[in-house]
Amino acid sequence: MLLTFSTSNIISQEKDKYMEITKKIVGSALREQKGYEWLRQLCEIGPRLSGSENSMKAIRWAENKMKDLGFEVWLQPVMVPNWVRGEKEESVIVESEFFKGKELKILALGRSVGTDEKGITAEVIEVQNFDELKVRQNEAKGKIVFFSRAHDLGTVNTFQGYGDAVNQRSQGATEAAKYGAVGVLIRSVTTKHDNVPHTGSMNNYVDSLPKIPAASLGFLDADFLSDALKKDPNLKLKMKLNCRTLPDILSYNVIADLRGTEKPDEIIVVSGHFDSWDLGSGAHDDGGGCIQSLEVLDLFKRLSIKPKRTIRCIFYINEENGVKGGIEYGNYADTTKEKHIAAIESDRGVFTPEGFAVTSDSLTLIKLQNWLPILEYAGTEWIKAGGSGVDISQIKNTQALIGFVPDDQRYFDLHHSANDVFEEVHPREMELGAAAIAMLAYLLSEEL
Amino acid sequence: MLLTFSTSNIISQEKDKYMEITKKIVGSALREQKGYEWLRQLCEIGPRLSGSENSMKAIRWAENKMKDLGFEVWLQPVMVPNWVRGEKEESVIVESEFFKGKELKILALGRSVGTDEKGITAEVIEVQNFDELKVRQNEAKGKIVFFSRAHDLGTVNTFQGYGDAVNQRSQGATEAAKYGAVGVLIRSVTTKHDNVPHTGSMNNYVDSLPKIPAASLGFLDADFLSDALKKDPNLKLKMKLNCRTLPDILSYNVIADLRGTEKPDEIIVVSGHFDSWDLGSGAHDDGGGCIQSLEVLDLFKRLSIKPKRTIRCIFYINEENGVKGGIEYGNYADTTKEKHIAAIESDRGVFTPEGFAVTSDSLTLIKLQNWLPILEYAGTEWIKAGGSGVDISQIKNTQALIGFVPDDQRYFDLHHSANDVFEEVHPREMELGAAAIAMLAYLLSEEL
Known part of the structure; x- marks a missing residue:
């Protein structure tokens, strides 16, 4: 008061x-x-x-x-x-007994590097936060790290919920790169549970680490991917980002x-x-x-x-x-x-x-x-x-x-x-x- | 504070x-x-x-x-x-050099009597409030009184703007009946300037006065009617309400x-x-x-x-x-x-x-x-x-x-x-x- x-x-x-x-x-x-x-x-x-x-x-x-x-x-x-998105991003499950061909709605994060023409194709490891990633660092090498922590709807002030979830967007690529990951997906930081992805800026890449591409997933597709990984932990996802930073x-x-x-x-x-x-x-x-x-x-x-x-x-x-x-x-x-x-x-x-x-x-x-x-x-x-x-x-x-x-x-x-x-x-x-x-x-x- | x-x-x-x-x-x-x-x-x-x-x-x-x-x-x-609306209301300009055939969007007000099968057809007198109606009472006989005062958007509290405009809805039919009017139209009491009419309850009719039908006009059609009356004050409007009060x-x-x-x-x-x-x-x-x-x-x-x-x-x-x-x-x-x-x-x-x-x-x-x-x-x-x-x-x-x-x-x-x-x-x-x-x-x- x-x-x-x-x-x-x-x-x-x-x-x-x-x-x-x-x-x-x-x-x-x-x-x-x-x-x-x-x-x-x-x-x-x-x-x-x-x-x-x-x-x-x-x-x-x-x-x-x-x-x-x-x-x-x-x-x-x-x-x-002068960061530009380029052509629309693509993301699809390319290997899976159950989910092959499923396309996911993604958006490159601001400042992300793109992929090459072929995109990257890798298995996915889902984590909630950097602590869990650190504990499971040995599993991250060569994979796409999927940070799936949601904006907590339970805080009255939505900026607080946002603040609690947004570090996976700002620092996710850097944290994942430490452990040899090849790409990052994050659950969109949003209070609306539709499938519209929300972008936003990443921090600048750290020069001493590989620069890996990062994108956000629509909330519903983040749910889908999370469920799919429970059924098929070895599914392979392809993601292709066409963004780049011009002078x-x-x-x-x-x-x-x-x-x-x-x-x-x-x-x-x-x-x-x-x-x-x-x-x-x-x-x-x-x-x-x-x-x-x-x-x-x-x-x-x-x-x-x-x-x-x-x-x-x-x-x-x-x-x-x-x-x-x-x-x-x-x-x-x-x-x-x-x-x-x-x-x-x-x-x-x-x-x-x-x-x-x-x-x-x-x-x-x-x-x-x-x-x-x-x-x-x-x-x-x-x-x-x-x-x-x-x-x-x-x-x-x-x-x-x-x-x-x-x-x-x-x-x-x-x-x-x-x-x-x-x-x-x-x-x-x-x-x-x-x-x-x-x-x-x-x-x-x-x-x- | x-x-x-x-x-x-x-x-x-x-x-x-x-x-x-x-x-x-x-x-x-x-x-x-x-x-x-x-x-x-x-x-x-x-x-x-x-x-x-x-x-x-x-x-x-x-x-x-x-x-x-x-x-x-x-x-x-x-x-x-048990007031029922019945079939959709009708309102159309039936006599006018310029506006004949123009349909207006109206909604019967709650508690209003209906019209008979033919509806009522009459000239329209536009007033802002009961004071103006009183001054111009001699013009009201046999006409439809159109109360066109808008919800004032300038008050921070919209309930205040509503309160300032709503008496034309609650008492308009009674006030108009005093001077021999045959029907009432009001500008919808709303903060949104679309053409969706807003209804609401009238006060009970007064037994000593004729019970005349009353309806609200979509905001844009209220503007239209106001403009039309400036060009053709003698236009005639038909309105037909199918509402009635069951036991x-x-x-x-x-x-x-x-x-x-x-x-x-x-x-x-x-x-x-x-x-x-x-x-x-x-x-x-x-x-x-x-x-x-x-x-x-x-x-x-x-x-x-x-x-x-x-x-x-x-x-x-x-x-x-x-x-x-x-x-x-x-x-x-x-x-x-x-x-x-x-x-x-x-x-x-x-x-x-x-x-x-x-x-x-x-x-x-x-x-x-x-x-x-x-x-x-x-x-x-x-x-x-x-x-x-x-x-x-x-x-x-x-x-x-x-x-x-x-x-x-x-x-x-x-x-x-x-x-x-x-x-x-x-x-x-x-x-x-x-x-x-x-x-x-x-x-x-x-x-x-």
């Missing part, structure tokens, strides 16, 4: 003013649903994997949209990794400013990451977060609200497989004469707002919590210490780094998969989030 | 015990998703309008399900209204008990209403709320949690058009020697839990709020005074009447329409709600 201080640092008259502004912002966001319409347009372009042609189309779309809305726009150049390529962070009226060199960042995986349309992850950030600026503009400090909307590139955009902007922030006061990131889907997670000193946190009587009108239930966002955490010396936290019950149904499409975004949920972020950004500008 | 007291009335050792139980309940609900599966089965039966054959099938299904799960079951007889018919509340170990005659009610409108499958309104209530009992049973007081699950019949089930149970509660300690109702959709709305004295409210450190694990963010539920409010002399309040952003997209189907229910959202209600019911049993 949140303990709040009954004495607010916002005097009563100011509170009335802020409440009036909050109501305007919420009303405009929910009634006009402008950002929702922009997200529809963005999603029509398709997914936006870093370095892809589509990502460049989307960057141009964003640049034009920001200019049309009347903002100053800066395309900040960033060199990004780094030029891309951009897309940045729009609403210039502050009194302290234009003091910056409040509102942001999301513009790249997505190459499936679905990256609607929740993180097209929606970007569009919310842009709508923050537009809400101020269309409602003639003039913040004292500059509100800067950043669409970071390459969060998914490199964070090069975040790092590049962090480098810029280190050297500019502008002062970065605070930064907000929306990268947990665009569902109904719950609260904000803050990295700051404790006095700043209390200050923010004292704004709750205003912020709660826009759906913010709490402000808690701890956590912010991958991209904004590259900005040093701010007073507060803040992650927007919406309801997370549906997020990992969609995350990193073909399920992450515009149709899964609810206009009111998304717009209420934009309003919540706008109001926090405004208070950060005026009161921090 | 919620003010809570830092001194809890639950001593530390008890808190640990309750936390352990909460974790078990949440884990079992989210992992096993049993209630979600039962809701699927229930929805396959179809909608459950009071008095309908389907409603009786569903009542038998519920009785069997409760018995299969091992509970004592009581079918409490209730006479309910009251026997139905049942379905009631299951988990007998208390120490105080079996002290009752904690968990409940929803089992009837629905005759469209979609009443998944959120309120099949889901019923199933959550049943799952509360089953969670205790399957986890061997033995409450001191009796936990009673009630599926009320006829909330939508009569509240006869609620009233009947209230009468029973007045006369039984059992003591009703508290009652919880889930009838706001089965979305992610937010909190509980409580009608009680202030000391009881504080007691409940002191449980928040436990309840928040199951997703409960707050406990506030005010409001409970239509059915449980028929039970007198309880210590607390409590409404379960989930996120409401999506509810009125579905409410009372063909959109309210199983596919709109998310398993984690629903199950987390069941867990939240279970934990509150348990604390009410042990600590109130």
Whole structure:
């Protein structure tokens, strides 16, 4: 439970003013649903994997949209990794008395090497985790290691269940390579038990170990494979991945400013990451977060609200497989004469707002919590210490780094998969989030 | 913001015990998703309008399900209204230079009289509200009054927007009849701007006034009609409703008990209403709320949690058009020697839990709020005074009447329409709600 201080640092008259502004912002966001319409347009372009042609189309779309809305726009150049999936992956059981010919739905993991034309064909060893793999290391040589641990549905916070399962994705290939495995399959890390595989980034390969290909399995096919291995432990699976990493390529962070009226060199960042995986349309992850950030600026503009400090909307590139955009902007922030006061990131889907997670000193946190009587009108239930966002955490010396936290019950149904499409975004949920972020950004500008 | 007291009335050792139980309940609900599966089965039966054959099938299904799960079951007889829609409604513009032949999507409102075989054909007067109708009363005679005020999307709480718009549905026919109108159309009260009409109950007709038929229009067709009337104010519309009210018919509340170990005659009610409108499958309104209530009992049973007081699950019949089930149970509660300690109702959709709305004295409210450190694990963010539920409010002399309040952003997209189907229910959202209600019911049993 949140303990709040009954004495607010916002005097009563100011509170009335802020409440009036909050109501305007919420009303405009929910009634006009402008950002929702922009997200529809963005999603029509398709997914936006870093370095892809589509990502460049989307960057141009964003640049034009920001200019049309009347903002100053800066395309900040960033060199990004250029990992490409290539032709669709194949996986089939090629030797088995019972299961021969069964095809499995797989997706290469981001950063994985591909196989050669023939693919790899090997027996499969199923393990739950790295400890079990270590114990059974002698069985792994020459085989495909199948990490089959599922996202635990029993945790209320789905990010916790995700965190508990995701190391098989990030480190599985490295761990398996230690013991001479030739490939890795993981059960998709997802809360939805369909057969749509969920990808995501692996850590970089370790130079001292062989680089073995890694892919995720649809949840139902992971069940199938697990059952099949019980009946036929010696079945042989073929997997063929056509992915590869091309040389780094030029891309951009897309940045729009609403210039502050009194302290234009003091910056409040509102942001999301513009790249997505190459499936679905990256609607929740993180097209929606970007569009919310842009709508923050537009809400101020269309409602003639003039913040004292500059509100800067950043669409970071390459969060998914490199964070090069975040790092590049962090480098810029280190050297500019502008002062970065605070930064907000929306990268947990665009569902109904719950609260904000803050990295700051404790006095700043209390200050923010004292704004709750205003912020709660826009759906913010709490402000808690701890956590912010991958991209904004590259900005040093701010007073507060803040992650927007919406309801997370549906997020990992969609995350990193073909399920992450515009149709899964609810206009009111998304717009209420934009309003919540706008109001926090405004208070950060005026009161921090 | 919620003010809570830092001194809890639950001593530390008890808190640990309750936390352990909460974790078990949440884990079992989210992992096993049993209630979600039962809701699927229930929805396959179809909608459950009071008095309908389907409603009786569903009542038998519920009785069997409760018995299969091992509970004592009581079918409490209730006479309910038997309003039937009959053949599909028709509405078409029959005279107009521009719009002749255009069909409009309409749905009779619950309790409306039908038209005769020929239907009614009349000019249309569009008004926003009863005040405008009063001012323009001379124009209403012999016409169809079209109440076109929309649910205001700008309120954060969608129940507020609903409340602001719904009087045209509940009282529109009576108000229009005062001025000699021959029929009523209303813009569907909905947050979703598709063309699916949303029905709902009218108030009873007033005996001193003519009983005129009333129907709701799909939102897009309401826009169409509004535009058409601007171009051709004298267009004539035909509407034909085939609904009628048959004599009251026997139905049942379905009631299951988990007998208390120490105080079996002290009752904690968990409940929803089992009837629905005759469209979609009443998944959120309120099949889901019923199933959550049943799952509360089953969670205790399957986890061997033995409450001191009796936990009673009630599926009320006829909330939508009569509240006869609620009233009947209230009468029973007045006369039984059992003591009703508290009652919880889930009838706001089965979305992610937010909190509980409580009608009680202030000391009881504080007691409940002191449980928040436990309840928040199951997703409960707050406990506030005010409001409970239509059915449980028929039970007198309880210590607390409590409404379960989930996120409401999506509810009125579905409410009372063909959109309210199983596919709109998310398993984690629903199950987390069941867990939240279970934990509150348990604390009410042990600590109130």
